[in-house]
Amino acid sequence: MKKFNELFNDMEKKKLKPLIFLAGICILALIVISVMPDGKKEESNVSTEPETKTSAAEAEKEDLEGKLTKILSKINGAGDVDVMITFRSSEEIVPAYNSNTTTETTKEQDSSGGERTTTSSTENKTMITSNSNDPVVLKTSEAKIKGVIVVSSGANDPAVKELLYDAVKTSLQISGHQVEIYGK
Numbered sequence: 001m002k003k004f005n006e007l008f009n010d011m012e013k014k015k016l017k018p019l020i021f022l023a024g025i026c027i028l029a030l031i032v033i034s035v036m037p038d039g040k041k042e043e044s045n046v047s048t049e050p051e052t053k054t055s056a057a058e059a060e061k062e063d064l065e066g067k068l069t070k071i072l073s074k075i076n077g078a079g080d081v082d083v084m085i086t087f088r089s090s091e092e093i094v095p096a097y098n099s100n101t102t103t104e105t106t107k108e109q110d111s112s113g114g115e116r117t118t119t120s121s122t123e124n125k126t127m128i129t130s131n132s133n134d135p136v137v138l139k140t141s142e143a144k145i146k147g148v149i150v151v152s153s154g155a156n157d158p159a160v161k162e163l164l165y166d167a168v169k170t171s172l173q174i175s176g177h178q179v180e181i182y183g184k
Helices: 010-035 037-073 158-172
Strands: 081-089 092-095 097-109 115-127 137-141 144-152 179-183
Touching: 037 081, 037 144, 037 158, 144 158, 158 179
Parallel strands: 144 179
Antiparallel strands: 081 144, 092 137, 097 115
């Protein structure tokens, strides 16, 4: 093999030294970035965002169950009450959009008298935001309740069971087939 001096002349060596120095700095920077704990924290924050949204929905569900448990336990004869609510869907927020639709029609006629019509359509949607960059909300629909189970120590009495049944239907505005009451 040829020696380094034989491969490059003095001018090429001067140009090569800064590039080698820069490559060394880049390698050191990559090593430092991979070792720093801040990089690991960012990755873990990104992965926990969906869990935060899920836990917020879970907290809302538990809050509703807690309120219902509290009010049902105040019914005369209900005694100790536990409530479980299942949801068909979560809360849905419909943001406002500006939409712009463009339709273009082109008619072509060839020399033999044949005609061809081409229609193309383009739709452009952009979300409307407020000054604080939050989306403008057109409509918010509540979470849809799938069913409710109430377990009460006083539910063995048919009169108390009927009161609990009516209270759940009224408070949550749901049908009777979505409510079950059981005794403890």
